[in-house]
Amino acid sequence: MKNWRDVVAHRQFRYLDHSEKNYFHGKPYTALTSFAVDDVLALFARSGEAIPALRLWVHPDTVVLGIPDTRLPYLAEGVELLADRDYQAVVRNSGGLAVALDAGVLNISLVLPDVRGVSIHDCYEAMVSFVQYILWDLTDAIEAYEIVGSYCPGDYDLSIGGRKFAGISQRRVRDGAAIQIYLDVKGKGRERARLIQDFYDVARKGEETKFAYPDVDPDVMASLSELLGIELTVDGMKARVLQGIQDVSERIVTDDFSDDELVQFAKRYEQMVKRNKEVDRMQ
Template identity: 35%
Template sequence: MLLANVPITVINRTYSSEHKLISFADTNTLLEICDKFQRPFLHFWTTEQPTLILGINDRHLPNLAAGLKGLAVNHYDYFLRNSGGLAVISDPKVLNVSLFIPTATHNYSIDQAYQIVADLIQTIFPSLTIAVHEIANSYCPGKFDLSVNGQKIAGIAQRRTQRALVLMLYMSIAGDQDGRSDTVAQFYEQGDAYRQDRWHFPKVDKATMTTLANLVSLDISVEAVEDQITTALAAQENAIDLSSAPELLRSAQFINEQATQLKKIQLRNNQLPIV
């Protein structure tokens, strides 16, 4: 599927704990640039530290401070993203993928957009039968969860502007998925998630999630999956730009927009309780 008439610029970043908020500032910045210039991007990123990324709904935990304190005790970093949904985990073996698509000349329905990523992942792992439906007792369950044999390996979200959209996928490549699930389960327990019934929080069951390494190969790596995704997009007649990302990230336009977006995310995170 041809997504744009200009090459897709590939950006690859690893965010330290100090710069964790820049991950979503970059997402917002790239979405604005995609909208303005109808320029597509593929943004791969990971975090250096195990990090719980809160969704907007997680702010409604009755005892959010206790949940956050438990994360700190377990040596997990955390921050609040500026999009809906619920908590997910990021660490060096979880790959975050954001695909930015211009929509001025071609609009996609919500389900059509989600299916682009679902089909892409199925293409690069033809030996797996990947189902697309909600895995209820996973963390951050959603209609477009990707699973194999009932176990979730990835989740997808999307955001839109008037002339662009971004599809955001997190995928557990390897590592201790049971530990990730236990961390989220403990976060909700300590945050008294089930003491109220206005907001729905999942009762995370670690048996509902797994990693690609458990399904495909113990030697699979984040870098290998990045290469496969890029190759699959190129095979769909999309031109791939692997060279201009450094110039983009140094440009005044990117830096200025990133600063604006970062301030917004910092203000949002300043609302979290101090623990």
């Protein structure tokens, strides 16, 4: 497996903790905003002088849908179910399928510049090894392979003992890449899985579809706290992430968006609004 240090060779990091933001330059800080922010970071990672960025984000009671989810035959009924349970639905612009977010889920975006010579798999493996690194003192049992029955299954599902606690997606914009991972830090992983299971039951109703949507099994998913048998917190995990990049970096910068970045953010945000217009009408 590719070590994250081999991929993140820069000695300087940009660190953005957006986990407690309610607004970002006049826009409500929803998951929709987060995907627009990551696009901008990847867009500006194309120059030779760009440095990698690491961004933390948390959103309450949100189900992030993948593009294939928007083709479910009874999507409106699925979105209505989520709304009835006080979950907002947002369609992302990166790969993957439906994922449940709440206050116990920490999202990490690792944005790498100039990835023209770096494979997609290398970027995924860099994120896997980074998570293994920041949790080295708690467990050496984290594995990366597809957990059948999990929601948003993929080759880089992170699990302990066959139960998934994290999933990774990736989006490339020009020469930059945003590798995004959700970590179920605390709470009940089965309850999150049951929510997504119910969503697919209602939005698909057992019909045959061209796309193979997952048959979610809540028993194969859990939070990291449940798996390790200790009470972890999102704040504690944030501290581990920051320490991880400090261990390999000579300088951490926390610069806000520049004027040029804000111009692009406005454009990317509007693109996300348009992408979500149909789903918004269903809620």
